Amino acid sequence: MSLDELCATVGAADVVIDPARMAAYQFDWARVPGAGMPCAVVRPRTAAQVQAAVRWAASHGIPVVPRGAGTGLAGGASAIEGGLTISLEKMTAIKIDPATRTAVVEPGALNAAVKRAAAAEGLWYPPDPSSFEICSIGGNIATNAGGLCCVKYGVTTDYVLGLDVVLADGRLITLGGKRIKDVAGLSLMKLFVGSEGTLGIVTRVILRLLPEPPPASTLVAVFPTARAAAEAVVEMGRTIRASLVEFMDGRAINIVEDYTAMGLDRSAGGLLVIQSDAPGAACAQEMQRIEAVCLAVGCSEVYRTDDPQEGEAFLSARRAFFPASERLGSLLIEDVGVPVPTLPDLLDGISEIAARHDTDIPVVAHAGDGNTHPNLIFDGADPAARERAEAAFEEIMQLAIDLGGTITGEHGVGRAKIGALGAQLGPDVMEVTRAIKAALDPQGILNPGSGI
Amino acid sequence: MSLDELCATVGAADVVIDPARMAAYQFDWARVPGAGMPCAVVRPRTAAQVQAAVRWAASHGIPVVPRGAGTGLAGGASAIEGGLTISLEKMTAIKIDPATRTAVVEPGALNAAVKRAAAAEGLWYPPDPSSFEICSIGGNIATNAGGLCCVKYGVTTDYVLGLDVVLADGRLITLGGKRIKDVAGLSLMKLFVGSEGTLGIVTRVILRLLPEPPPASTLVAVFPTARAAAEAVVEMGRTIRASLVEFMDGRAINIVEDYTAMGLDRSAGGLLVIQSDAPGAACAQEMQRIEAVCLAVGCSEVYRTDDPQEGEAFLSARRAFFPASERLGSLLIEDVGVPVPTLPDLLDGISEIAARHDTDIPVVAHAGDGNTHPNLIFDGADPAARERAEAAFEEIMQLAIDLGGTITGEHGVGRAKIGALGAQLGPDVMEVTRAIKAALDPQGILNPGSGI
Numbered sequence: 001m002s003l004d005e006l007c008a009t010v011g012a013a014d015v016v017i018d019p020a021r022m023a024a025y026q027f028d029w030a031r032v033p034g035a036g037m038p039c040a041v042v043r044p045r046t047a048a049q050v051q052a053a054v055r056w057a058a059s060h061g062i063p064v065v066p067r068g069a070g071t072g073l074a075g076g077a078s079a080i081e082g083g084l085t086i087s088l089e090k091m092t093a094i095k096i097d098p099a100t101r102t103a104v105v106e107p108g109a110l111n112a113a114v115k116r117a118a119a120a121e122g123l124w125y126p127p128d129p130s131s132f133e134i135c136s137i138g139g140n141i142a143t144n145a146g147g148l149c150c151v152k153y154g155v156t157t158d159y160v161l162g163l164d165v166v167l168a169d170g171r172l173i174t175l176g177g178k179r180i181k182d183v184a185g186l187s188l189m190k191l192f193v194g195s196e197g198t199l200g201i202v203t204r205v206i207l208r209l210l211p212e213p214p215p216a217s218t219l220v221a222v223f224p225t226a227r228a229a230a231e232a233v234v235e236m237g238r239t240i241r242a243s244l245v246e247f248m249d250g251r252a253i254n255i256v257e258d259y260t261a262m263g264l265d266r267s268a269g270g271l272l273v274i275q276s277d278a279p280g281a282a283c284a285q286e287m288q289r290i291e292a293v294c295l296a297v298g299c300s301e302v303y304r305t306d307d308p309q310e311g312e313a314f315l316s317a318r319r320a321f322f323p324a325s326e327r328l329g330s331l332l333i334e335d336v337g338v339p340v341p342t343l344p345d346l347l348d349g350i351s352e353i354a355a356r357h358d359t360d361i362p363v364v365a366h367a368g369d370g371n372t373h374p375n376l377i378f379d380g381a382d383p384a385a386r387e388r389a390e391a392a393f394e395e396i397m398q399l400a401i402d403l404g405g406t407i408t409g410e411h412g413v414g415r416a417k418i419g420a421l422g423a424q425l426g427p428d429v430m431e432v433t434r435a436i437k438a439a440l441d442p443q444g445i446l447n448p449g450s451g452i
Numbered sequence: 453m454s455l456d457e458l459c460a461t462v463g464a465a466d467v468v469i470d471p472a473r474m475a476a477y478q479f480d481w482a483r484v485p486g487a488g489m490p491c492a493v494v495r496p497r498t499a500a501q502v503q504a505a506v507r508w509a510a511s512h513g514i515p516v517v518p519r520g521a522g523t524g525l526a527g528g529a530s531a532i533e534g535g536l537t538i539s540l541e542k543m544t545a546i547k548i549d550p551a552t553r554t555a556v557v558e559p560g561a562l563n564a565a566v567k568r569a570a571a572a573e574g575l576w577y578p579p580d581p582s583s584f585e586i587c588s589i590g591g592n593i594a595t596n597a598g599g600l601c602c603v604k605y606g607v608t609t610d611y612v613l614g615l616d617v618v619l620a621d622g623r624l625i626t627l628g629g630k631r632i633k634d635v636a637g638l639s640l641m642k643l644f645v646g647s648e649g650t651l652g653i654v655t656r657v658i659l660r661l662l663p664e665p666p667p668a669s670t671l672v673a674v675f676p677t678a679r680a681a682a683e684a685v686v687e688m689g690r691t692i693r694a695s696l697v698e699f700m701d702g703r704a705i706n707i708v709e710d711y712t713a714m715g716l717d718r719s720a721g722g723l724l725v726i727q728s729d730a731p732g733a734a735c736a737q738e739m740q741r742i743e744a745v746c747l748a749v750g751c752s753e754v755y756r757t758d759d760p761q762e763g764e765a766f767l768s769a770r771r772a773f774f775p776a777s778e779r780l781g782s783l784l785i786e787d788v789g790v791p792v793p794t795l796p797d798l799l800d801g802i803s804e805i806a807a808r809h810d811t812d813i814p815v816v817a818h819a820g821d822g823n824t825h826p827n828l829i830f831d832g833a834d835p836a837a838r839e840r841a842e843a844a845f846e847e848i849m850q851l852a853i854d855l856g857g858t859i860t861g862e863h864g865v866g867r868a869k870i871g872a873l874g875a876q877l878g879p880d881v882m883e884v885t886r887a888i889k890a891a892l893d894p895q896g897i898l899n900p901g902s903g904i
Contacts, residue, residue, distance in 0.1 A: 098690055099793040122691065144635045155633060157642070158610060173880045178791035180821040181607060181861035183596045183646050184869075185877050185904055186885050190609070190642035194635050211691050214734075238550055239574065239663050282666075282731035339630035341551040369632040409633035417636075425637050428625045432892065433638050439891035440884065452637055 003040055006084075009052040014090070016041040025087060026079045028072035030333070032415045036081025038065070045090045047164060047172055047203035054201065055170035057084045063448050066197040068107060068139030071131045073333050074414025076142065076196050076450050086201060088138050096121050096209070100178045102161060103207045107138025111145075114207065123209040126153040129410070130319065141202050144194030146410035148315075151368030152243040152277075153210075155410070157193040162206030165192055168199075168441035178206060191436075196412050196451030199440045216243055216275040217283050218311030221294040222268045222301040226250065226351070226363070229270030229299075230344040233367040236274075236293045237340045240286060244275035245368030246318045249347065252325075252362035252375075256317050259324035264317060265301065272299075272367065273314050321364050321375075328360070330380030332393045336400035337371040337409030349399045350374050357392040359385070371409035398423065415450045455492055458536075461504040466542070468493040477539060478531045480524035482785070484867045488533025490517070497542045499616060499624055499655035506653065507622035509536045515900050518649040520559060520591030523583045525785050526866025528594065528648045528902050538653060540590045548573045548661070552630045554613060555659045559590025563597075566659065575661040578605040581862070582771065593654050596646030598862035600767075603820030604695040604729075605662075607862070609645040614658030617644055620651075620893035630658060643888075648864050648903030651892045668695055668727040669735050670763030673746040674720045674753040678702065678803070678815070681722030681751075682796040685819040688726075688745045689792045692738060696727035697820030698770045701799065704777075704814035704827075708769050711776030716769060717753065724751075724819065725766050773816050773827075780812070782832030784845045788852035789823040789861030801851045802826050809844040811837070823861035850875065867902045 007015045016022055017040045026035045039062065042053040057064045063083040070077055079085050091106035094117045101123060103114055111125075111132040118125045128147035129135055139145070141163070146155045162176035175189040176182060192199055223229040226249040233245055248256070250269045257264040264271070272294070276286040287304055294302050305311055325331065338346045347363060350372075354361035365372035374396055378389040397407040397420045407413070407420050422430050433452050437444070459467045468474055469492050478487045491514065494505040509516045515535035522529055531537050543558035546569045553575060555566055563577075563584040570577045580599035581587055591597070593615070598607045614628035627641040628634060644651055675681040678701040685697055700708070702721045709716040716723070724746070728738040739756055746754050757763055777783065790798045799815060802824075806813035817824035826848055830841040849859040849872045859865070859872050874882050885904050889896070 099686065100791050101689065144639070146633050146635075150633065154606075154610070157639070158606070167880075167884070171880050173884065174878075175881065177856050177858075179789045179857045179861070180792070181598050181602065181789050181818075181823045182858040183598075183862055183864055184858045184860050185865065185873055185881065186651075186888060187596070187609065187642050187646045188881065188884060188888075190639050190645075191888075193642075194639045199638075211693060234551065237553065241663060278731055279734035280731075280737070281733055285732070337631045337633050339552050340632070366633075371633045404629050405631050406629075406634040406636050408636050409631070410635055412635055413637065421637055426626075428619075428623050429627065429637065429640065432619070432625065432640060435891040436638060436640075436643075436888055439887040 006040055006056045009056055010042050010044065010049050014043050014045060014049060016043065025067060025085050028070045028075060028077040030073050030075040030414060030416050032075030032078055035078040036083065038079045038085045039082050041085045041087055043087045043090050047166065050086060050166045050201055050203050051170045051172055053084065053086055054166050054168065057445055058169055058443060061443060061445065063445050065447055066201045068136035068142065069110065069134055071135040072139060072143065072414060073335065073411040074408065074416045076412050076414035078415050088136065091203065096123065098123065101209045102178050103209055105137050105205045105207055107136060107141065107202050107205065109137050111135050111137060111140055118209050119212065122212055124212045125159065125207055125209055127156045127159060130322065137205055138202055141193055141205060142196050143410065143412035146366065146371065148244050148246060148366060151245050151366065152241050157190060159208045160189060160193050160205060161208050163189050163192055163202055164204035165200035165202055168443065168446050176206065196414065197447040198437060198451045199446065213277045214279045215308045216277040216311060217287050217304065217306045218314055219274045219287055219290055219302065219304045220314045221272045221299040222265050223270040223299045225269035226347045227344045228297050229272050230347050230367065232272060232294050232297045232299065233343060234341050235297060236290055237368060240289055242274050242290060242368060243277040246273045247365040247367035248318060248321065249363040252321055252364050255324045255328065255362050256320050260317065260320050262317060273318055275311065318364060325362060325375050325377055329377045332376040332389055334374040334376065334393060334396050335408045335411040336396055336405055337369065338400055338403045338405030340370040342403040343367060343370050346372060346400065346403055350396055353392050353395050353399065357388040359389045359392045361392065369409065394420065413451050418450060458492055458505065458508045461508055462494050462496065462501050466495050466497060466501060468495065477519060477537050480522045480527060480529040482525050482527040482866060482868050484527030484530055487530040488535065490531045490537040491534050493537045493539055495539045495542050499618065502538060502618045502653055502655050503622045503624055505536065505538055506618050506620065509897055510621055510895060513895060513897065515897050517899055518653045520588035520594065521562065521586055523587040524591060524595065524866060525787065525863040526860065526868040528864050528866035530867050540588065543655065548575065550575065553661045554630050555661055557589050557657045557659055559588060559593065559654050559657065561589050563587050563589060563592055570661050571664065574664055576664045577611065577659060577661055579608045579611060582774065589657055590654055593645055593657060594648050595862065595864035598818065598823065600696050600698060600818060603697050603818065604693050609642055611660045612641060612645050612657060613660050615641050615644055615654055616656035617652035617654055620895065620898050628658065648866065649899040650889060650903045651898065665729045666731045667760045668729040668763060669739050669756065669758045670766055671726045671739055671742055671754060671756045672766045673724045673751040674717050675722040675751045677721035678799045679796045680749050681724050682799055682819065684724060684746050684749045684751065685795060686793050687749060688742055689820060692741055694726050694742060694820060695729040698725045699817040699819035700770060700773065701815040704773055704816050707776045707780065707814050708772050712769065712772050714769060725770055727763065770816060777814060777827050777829055781829045784828040784841055786826040786828065786845060786848050787860045787863040788848055788857060789821065790852055790855045790857030792822040794855040795819060795822050798824060798852065798855055802848055805844050805847050809840040811841045811844045813844065821861065846872065865903050870902060
């Protein structure tokens, strides 16, 4: 192995080998323990440089970790000791094509930048992870990211029309294009979406855009218990297509109120923020039906607004949860999802696990999808507290599996959950997974130890 | 190889070996020449019988052709001489779960039966191939079928939440479930959708359902030229989310008028049938915008109705095209798709190809998606006419590829287009395809010679 060779093939200006600078590339937001120091960080500006870097790594059998904006919550971009990290941060071009309602995007472009570029043409890129201001499209593709609006508008994979991918041997393939429907050959594009950097490195994406939706109305409903709020979600899911259905439990409400003092009801057991973007008068009708469901399951207070700014203010309580909880200690961020009707049982179960393991576990959720984020908060300096939190983390995943759910709804498996993947998928699906991995990356150099 | 062994393991009552009865399983609607006589047709009632049949075939190295309702338009279900055809026609159970808004469906259930079962619970299964009354969900999964409403509501893969699949070695795996979001592991489920029976045989599907949409309004617009109609489609695609955008060219209009005498304008060069299902007053607004676009590009006549029955009557002209053209001679049904802005050029190019090869090629299209069905009509008894039609068929596929499109938008590759797949995908994507095929079906027994 020769770093000189790497610098020569990629261009020395885009290779970082200074350990002090490389330290910034060791972790993502999950801060999964055990990240190593890479041998180099390549920051390509072109797909050809990605190919050159991968070819160099392949020729030396060096593991490759692709990295977007580093906001991942499962450790999928954690550096490997002696491995090559390829950071796509410099590949940020965005080109909107209004005629085809598509965006051609490089992987380092931020989700918010794509949204802004689309909006400038009266168009809309729906997927909206909570981190949309700071996460990259490449990371969104790698994890098949979700978000708040996906209860009505779907997740990242639903908007991917085309991908350029650098394979493990350095070849570049182009999948899909600006055509909307295409069933020629295997759905390889869909296979690469959500593959967490284990099958290839995406260097260009064609995203489908929609016309901008009508302005949304917002409803906030306060419930005496978390279970009652969840039951409202289940009930409205049968017949209503809300464009956003977010949940906070009582503990999450209090953490946000401690942080923001915005006047939330500290006695509430659960809170829902719900939006409808049905056009015109249909919006008010949908809001009335949503309100009726909330009242029927016993909500103690409900408030509605058609003012988008006021609506965003309510949503800001939900968005404040992550910074509000981050300052309380170390975090393990869960991402379990269940069939919507089992949401009440999942919340009850998490509450029981929190009590039994004496761990603070506030819960927020993209409730309309059954996708929850129990955040385990603990004193990172206390090994016993960490052990309890880790045990609770594992139990919550098993609970979700037992309820017919998943260990991860949108964050990905990464390194944080790789040990639990087999429990969800079972040995036969794991074997199929390994067979496909071996077919596309026989050396196993792409993000080993993560994702699958 | 022993058919006695097959009968013993599957159950003789569900095995057909009489050649006279097996003849009904030799072709699908594409009637691609060269179908053989299978050694047996298994008609399983359970997934366990599918497993047993596949294990028997695997142990003898016998090719397996899965078959749904036999309405495929690419020869994907054509029987192989001496192969085993597995017809899923008896596995037709449908169970609607309103709480999760899902349907658990066996592959032989007809698309229309799923729609009806969902409607009985106030729910809706959107994908609607033109053949929805007679095509099976298993076939829809195999081809990732589209239809008329997918311009707004997406294609089959967008509604698949779970699959049970029998692999090439007879193992049964379960992918996904009733959870809406799930990113754990590779997107294997999406890989199996559209794989045309080459990677496994689906024995159970979990489909996502939506609440029933509002009633649609319908607009019919008549244009002097096909190109003008296509330009209207391009223009409205930038800003309007119609729920249906169907096209017929002048030749297709005349063929339907010959058949139905419904009073269509025989002098028209193109006709659009467009629907909006926006709720309440928004629908009329959307219709007005659509009408304005049609008038702006020079449509000669436009008619609107809010009466769903009258709307369906207009759509019946479009639906009558297949039976109307079928009686005129032998058919080669194209399914090419292009980026929507290139639709006018595609239509012009098809017209030029038709003239040059002296072949009758009326065109209908799911125009809002850029997915067209040029139907090549020729005298099957005239070898020269067949040769000209086949040459035109190939040229139309190449034209679509040259315009950034696909050789198949919704019918699949099957045996009809397998020779053209490489021209679209290129050698590297073909190699990745073969690597995945080899990983999942090392013996190559699943639908060889078709799909990929």
